[in-house]
Amino acid sequence: MEYKKTKNITADVCIVGSGCGGGVCAKVLAEAGMKVVLVEEGGYFTAEDFNQREDDVYQKMYRHRAGLATEDLSFTILTGKTVGGTTTINWTTSLRTPRFVLDHWAKDLHLEQYSYDELLPYFEKVERYLNVHQEPDERHNENNRIVYDGARALGYHAESTGRNVDGCIQCGYCGLGCAYDVKLSANLTYIPDAEKAGAQIISRARAENISVNGVRKTVEGYLLEEQSDTVVGSFKIDAPIVIVAGSAIHTPVLLLKSKLANGNRKVGSTLTLHPTTAVLGVFDRIIDPGYGIPQSAVCDEFMNYRNDRGGYWIEAVPVHPALAAMSLPEFGEKHRSVMERYRNLGASIVLVKDTDSFGSVKINQFGRPIINYTLGDRDRQYVREGLDTAARIQFAAGAREVGTLHARKTIFGSPDEIQRKLSTARYGPNEIVMYSAHPLSSCRMGVNPRTSVVGPDGESHEVSGLFICDGSIIPTSLGVNPQLTIFAVAERIAEGIVGKF
Numbered sequence: 001m002e003y004k005k006t007k008n009i010t011a012d013v014c015i016v017g018s019g020c021g022g023g024v025c026a027k028v029l030a031e032a033g034m035k036v037v038l039v040e041e042g043g044y045f046t047a048e049d050f051n052q053r054e055d056d057v058y059q060k061m062y063r064h065r066a067g068l069a070t071e072d073l074s075f076t077i078l079t080g081k082t083v084g085g086t087t088t089i090n091w092t093t094s095l096r097t098p099r100f101v102l103d104h105w106a107k108d109l110h111l112e113q114y115s116y117d118e119l120l121p122y123f124e125k126v127e128r129y130l131n132v133h134q135e136p137d138e139r140h141n142e143n144n145r146i147v148y149d150g151a152r153a154l155g156y157h158a159e160s161t162g163r164n165v166d167g168c169i170q171c172g173y174c175g176l177g178c179a180y181d182v183k184l185s186a187n188l189t190y191i192p193d194a195e196k197a198g199a200q201i202i203s204r205a206r207a208e209n210i211s212v213n214g215v216r217k218t219v220e221g222y223l224l225e226e227q228s229d230t231v232v233g234s235f236k237i238d239a240p241i242v243i244v245a246g247s248a249i250h251t252p253v254l255l256l257k258s259k260l261a262n263g264n265r266k267v268g269s270t271l272t273l274h275p276t277t278a279v280l281g282v283f284d285r286i287i288d289p290g291y292g293i294p295q296s297a298v299c300d301e302f303m304n305y306r307n308d309r310g311g312y313w314i315e316a317v318p319v320h321p322a323l324a325a326m327s328l329p330e331f332g333e334k335h336r337s338v339m340e341r342y343r344n345l346g347a348s349i350v351l352v353k354d355t356d357s358f359g360s361v362k363i364n365q366f367g368r369p370i371i372n373y374t375l376g377d378r379d380r381q382y383v384r385e386g387l388d389t390a391a392r393i394q395f396a397a398g399a400r401e402v403g404t405l406h407a408r409k410t411i412f413g414s415p416d417e418i419q420r421k422l423s424t425a426r427y428g429p430n431e432i433v434m435y436s437a438h439p440l441s442s443c444r445m446g447v448n449p450r451t452s453v454v455g456p457d458g459e460s461h462e463v464s465g466l467f468i469c470d471g472s473i474i475p476t477s478l479g480v481n482p483q484l485t486i487f488a489v490a491e492r493i494a495e496g497i498v499g500k501f
């Protein structure tokens, strides 16, 4: 079909996606003097668009209106669709990759470039640029105090997390985009700096196909209407270097649609989700789980505590009314009575580091993602243990009763009931509500071209000049919130591209 609006551009580099990976690459390559064109399916939103309304923001800025799910509907997967990627709507927790994970990459996977010592300067660079700092004690909100104080009362290690903000007023709406321009997400940092250096950012532009003709590559796709997904035009960008940075879900989708870099059938085959579920405590005092800094404390006592590179950790989760209503069990009158106690709810999440689970991203006949994920026995055991610990932490912080997100109501009236009820509860698909906000590793990097999609420099093993730079290339599950890792790895890859071309 011929569209009136068309863009035909020739560049040195075409980047698809503008989150952690795409944002860093756009800035570093443009500042190195390359002609960079970046296409992003989401809109280029500014402070006035971040109206703190869940109904509006989930529809406009989250993929599939925050309803992307695995095929069996057992996991809801949250990712963003904006200039700035998911960073625009994330919660600002900024943590380095755990040391034991980096040791595994360097020693067992032979990715020496990603050892702790090698990656340290990149972490430091990103942390300086994004003003990552820990919040002082008095700025934890009530919901984070539950994790911080409850864990410490039980003798578990808990600490403040780093955050990428400057002048945060603690409104609590990071997940709906920062209305005050103080969250240092990619839309306010890497992307504007890339533009200052000459990069062209084309928003509402969805890449549909990448083709390779000798050294040159062509990225083709559609221009979308600002307020809907109606196609209003098309684009074609020719460049010798293409960087796919569409996230761990949408990078494999684009590569599979383009039939590229998949001779070994590894594209999309090794998805990790960082499986996440929650406990909710009912308190006599007001908690207001949606207000104040969303995440500022973590209990990391149980990460890798058995030296099996698995385990879990516990964080607070900001719960605004619509999210609470979607997650809470019960229907009708009973649901209403739980919602009436909304302001007294404390919400903690249990995040399990994937070890023996299996995930994949494929595409259907329309090119849409088909996501599958099966929780392994060991990871399921950690889900159960994590719920046990999180419930005890809630009680230690003063909860009157604590419930899980099991389909069959599971509520503890005291800590004595936790173990018994969790041992009879079920953990199969759709028997407990599970989320993922941290999909990773679906096109992982590695030194062996038979078992990985890109090499340590982010370049496809098969197609020279085709790079991937986002959460999809992270070699394994991290066990921690991933943005800082992706930013740091992207800095390294972008620097390598500048050095090579």
Ligand SMILES: Cc1cc2nc3c(=O)[nH]c(=O)nc-3n(C[C@H](O)[C@H](O)[C@H](O)COP(=O)(O)OP(=O)(O)OC[C@H]3O[C@@H](n4cnc5c(N)ncnc54)[C@H](O)[C@@H]3O)c2cc1C
Pocket (backbone or CB within 6 Å): 016, 017, 018, 019, 020, 021, 022, 039, 040, 041, 042, 078, 079, 080, 081, 082, 083, 084, 085, 086, 087, 089, 090, 091, 092, 093, 094, 095, 175, 205, 206, 207, 208, 245, 246, 247, 248, 250, 251, 254, 295, 437, 438, 439, 469, 470, 471, 472, 480, 481, 482, 483, 484, 486
């Ligand atoms: C609610 C929420 C809270 C979170 N909080 C935290 C946190 O506090 N700390 C933390 O470390 N992590 C957090 N995360 C996760 C973190 O933000 C992501 O892991 C990170 O942004 C992923 O970076 P990325 O570069 O892989 O992709 P993304 O940041 O997801 O960016 C990919 C971009 O590519 C675009 N794209 C995809 N396909 C195409 C295409 N074909 N054409 C054009 N554009 C395309 C997408 O629209 C998207 O904007 C959170 C996530 C969510 C959902």
